[in-house]
Structures are given as C-alpha cells and as structure tokens.
Amino acid sequence: MKIVGVSCSARKEKATRYALDFCFRAITEAYPQISTVTINLAEKEVNVCKVLGHCAKKLTCGQKDDFNELIPILSDPDVGGLIVATPVYMGAMSGQCKAFLDRCVMFRRNGFLFRDKVGGVIAVGGFRNGGQEAVIQSVHAVMLVQDMIIVGDGKPGAHFGGTLWSGHPEGIEHDEVGLETVRSLGRRVAEVALKVAG
Numbered sequence: 001m002k003i004v005g006v007s008c009s010a011r012k013e014k015a016t017r018y019a020l021d022f023c024f025r026a027i028t029e030a031y032p033q034i035s036t037v038t039i040n041l042a043e044k045e046v047n048v049c050k051v052l053g054h055c056a057k058k059l060t061c062g063q064k065d066d067f068n069e070l071i072p073i074l075s076d077p078d079v080g081g082l083i084v085a086t087p088v089y090m091g092a093m094s095g096q097c098k099a100f101l102d103r104c105v106m107f108r109r110n111g112f113l114f115r116d117k118v119g120g121v122i123a124v125g126g127f128r129n130g131g132q133e134a135v136i137q138s139v140h141a142v143m144l145v146q147d148m149i150i151v152g153d154g155k156p157g158a159h160f161g162g163t164l165w166s167g168h169p170e171g172i173e174h175d176e177v178g179l180e181t182v183r184s185l186g187r188r189v190a191e192v193a194l195k196v197a198g
C-alpha cells in the first residue's frame with residue numbers, strides 16, 4: 001500500500017515539507033509495509049482549475065501543466081491514503097493547496113477514485129494559533145466531497161490532525177506538541193487505511 005502526501009507550500013524545503021517528511025518517517029517506522037510518495041507543489045506548476053471541461057468524462061485535463069504527471073500517481077489503486085500538508089496563508093489553506101484540490105475534481109467525476117481512501121491534514125502556521133484547525137477543517141470538507149474517509153490525529157489527543165507552529169523561537173523541530181500531532185496523524189491514516197484494505 002502507498003500513502004501519498006502533498007506539500008502545498010510555495011517554498012520547497014521549509015516547514016511544510018519538514019512536517020510531511022516527519023509524518024512519513026512516523027508512518028514507515030510503525031508500518032514498514034507502507035510506502036510513501038511525496039508530491040511537492042513548490043516544484044510543480046499546478047494552475048487553478050480553468051473549467052475547460054475535458055475531465056467531465058475522461059481522466060484528462062485540457063491544461064498543459066504539471067498536474068498531468070500527477071494523475072497516474074493519484075489514481076493508482078494501490079494508494080490507500082492521502083495526506084495534505086498546507087501552510088496557513090491568511091487564515092486559510094494556501095492557494096497552491098486550493099488549486100491542487102480543485103484540479104482533483106477529475107477523480108470525483110470519473111468514478112469517485114478517491115472514495116474510501118483515508119485522508120488526513122497537516123496545517124503549518126507561523127503562529128501557535130494562526131488558523132491551523134480552521135484550515136484542516138476546510139481541507140476535510142474537500143475530502144468529504146471526494147467521499148474519502150477523514151481521520152484526525154487519533155487517541156490519546158484525538159483532535160483535528162497535525163497542527164504545527166513554524167514560528168517556534170527555537171525552530172519547528174522544537175514544537176514538540178505539534179510534532180506529536182503530526183506523528184499521530186500519520187499513524188492514524190496508516191492504521192485506518194490498512195483496516196479498510198482488509
């Protein structure tokens with residue numbers, strides 16, 4: 001089984017990517033049978049949906065950008081889970097994140113290909129309480145529209161998902177509370193994905 005993670009920051013190797021890597025390490029340490037696939041949107045050109053309509057009946061897009069190379073990765077039946085990691089921009093998910101999620105409408109239109117995949121969300125803010133939970137819930141809404149199974153960070157914390165503070169005075173790697181939510185989220189996504197796969 002594979003779990004795909006999408007880093008939705010404008011910056012390649014900053015806090016959001018760090019969070020996703022940390023999450024994936026937690027998964028593979030606990031579940032070595034799972035492989036992880038990272039999509040780093042900072043290295044891709046994924047434009048907003050232009051409603052060209054090509055995906056109404058076929059798994060194709062009329063735009064000639066990097067989303068096309070993501071289609072086979074995301075529609076792989078071996079994918080059991082999807083983790084979206086986004087920075088908080090102005091109290092909301094990043095524009096990169098929204099553009100990516102909107103483009104994923106093609107998987108809904110062509111047989112609900114994300115149905116029953118397990119979804120988890122990580123939000124990274126510059127402030128301790130800068131909107132991480134609201135952002136997570138807005139990504140959850142998209143996952144529900146895709147008929148996915150959404151999970152949070154599981155017990156014992158059992159809240160919304162991974163909430164990180166990149167503005168920690170000693171660096172994000174010292175946000176121990178936040179990192180624990182990211183670790184737990186990853187393991188919860190993996191645990192439920194394996195249960196769903198039977």
Ligand SMILES: Cc1cc2nc3c(=O)[nH]c(=O)nc-3n(C[C@H](O)[C@H](O)[C@H](O)COP(=O)(O)O)c2cc1C
Nearest residue numbers: 009014015016087088089090091125126127130166
């Ligand atoms: C346009 C913009 C808006 C931001 N708005 C918020 C915000 O509302 N709340 C918050 O906690 N941090 C906010 N930040 C800070 C980022 O969430 C933070 O720097 C985060 O680490 C960015 O992700 P990155 O390190 O992967 O680039 C904002 C940053 C930018 C560039």
